[in-house]
Amino acid sequence: MPELSDAQKVTDATSTTDQTEITAAQFLRSLIVTIVVGKGSKAQSFPIYKDLLTTHSPYFKACLNGAWEEGKTNIVRLEDDNPKAFEIVANWLFKDPTAMKQTDITNKTVVVRYKLADKLLMTQLKNNILDGFQAFQLAKNESCSIGWLDHLCSKGLQRTALYDYCLKSYVSGLGAPEVKCAGDMFANAAGSLTNEEAMKDLITMMAKFMQQRWGDPRKETGCVYHDHSDGSSCSVVRGVKRRHE
Known part of the structure; x- marks a missing residue:
C-alpha cells in the first residue's frame, strides 16, 4: 500500500477531483x-x-x-482503519439517506469518521460529518470539552474544520453554563491541554470571544466550517443538511 x-x-x-x-x-x-x-x-x-x-x-x-x-x-x-467508519463512506457514496443519520452519531464516531474522510481526501463527506455533528450537539445541548482539542491534536486533525468548530464550541460553551460540556472521554489525566499549539489557539480564540461575543456555533449556517479545498461548492454536498451559499 x-x-x-x-x-x-x-x-x-x-488532478483536482471531478465532482460531477x-x-x-x-x-x-x-x-x-x-x-x-x-x-x-x-x-x-x-x-x-x-x-x-x-x-x-x-x-x-x-x-x-x-x-x-x-x-x-x-x-x-x-x-x-475501522470497518464501521468505512461503512459510512460506502453508504455516502451510494447516496444512502440514512448514512449520516443523527441517531448514529456519538462523540467518538465523529472523530473516527472525520479522520477517515480526511485521509481519503473526501471533502464533501467531511462537510457532511461536521454538519451532522453540529446538529447532534444542538439536539443534545452539548458543547465540546477541552479534551476534544487535545484528542484532535493527537489524531493529526489540528488544522481541520472540525478542530476549528470544536475550538469555537468550547470557548462559546464557557459563557453558557446551561450547555453541557461533552466529550470527557477525551480528557487526559491532567484534565488540561498538553499540545502547545492548541493552547495558543485556545488563548487566541478566548481573546476574540471577549471582543466579539459571537453567537452559538452549533447554529451557524453557510460554509463557516466547511472545507472546499477540492473546488466543490455546498450546492453539491450530500448529507443530512444541504447548505447553500
Whole structure:
C-alpha cells in the first residue's frame, strides 16, 4: 500500500477531483474494486464501483489510476482503519439517506469518521460529518470539552474544520453554563491541554470571544466550517443538511 498520508503526494499524482455525478452508463462500464478495511479476522471487504471511488476521492484516484499495485489488482487495503467508519463512506457514496443519520452519531464516531474522510481526501463527506455533528450537539445541548482539542491534536486533525468548530464550541460553551460540556472521554489525566499549539489557539480564540461575543456555533449556517479545498461548492454536498451559499 503506498504511503498517502501526505496530501501533497496525492495532489502531485492526480488532478483536482471531478465532482460531477456518476451516470448510469458509467456504472455499467465501471469495474468493481475491493476495499479491504481492518486487519485479520476483523477485516471487512467492500465491493464498490471504481468510478464512484475515483470521482469522489483523490486518494482512491491515486491508488487505482496510478502505477501502484492497487491499480493492477483493483484491491485497496486500509488495514489501519475501522470497518464501521468505512461503512459510512460506502453508504455516502451510494447516496444512502440514512448514512449520516443523527441517531448514529456519538462523540467518538465523529472523530473516527472525520479522520477517515480526511485521509481519503473526501471533502464533501467531511462537510457532511461536521454538519451532522453540529446538529447532534444542538439536539443534545452539548458543547465540546477541552479534551476534544487535545484528542484532535493527537489524531493529526489540528488544522481541520472540525478542530476549528470544536475550538469555537468550547470557548462559546464557557459563557453558557446551561450547555453541557461533552466529550470527557477525551480528557487526559491532567484534565488540561498538553499540545502547545492548541493552547495558543485556545488563548487566541478566548481573546476574540471577549471582543466579539459571537453567537452559538452549533447554529451557524453557510460554509463557516466547511472545507472546499477540492473546488466543490455546498450546492453539491450530500448529507443530512444541504447548505447553500
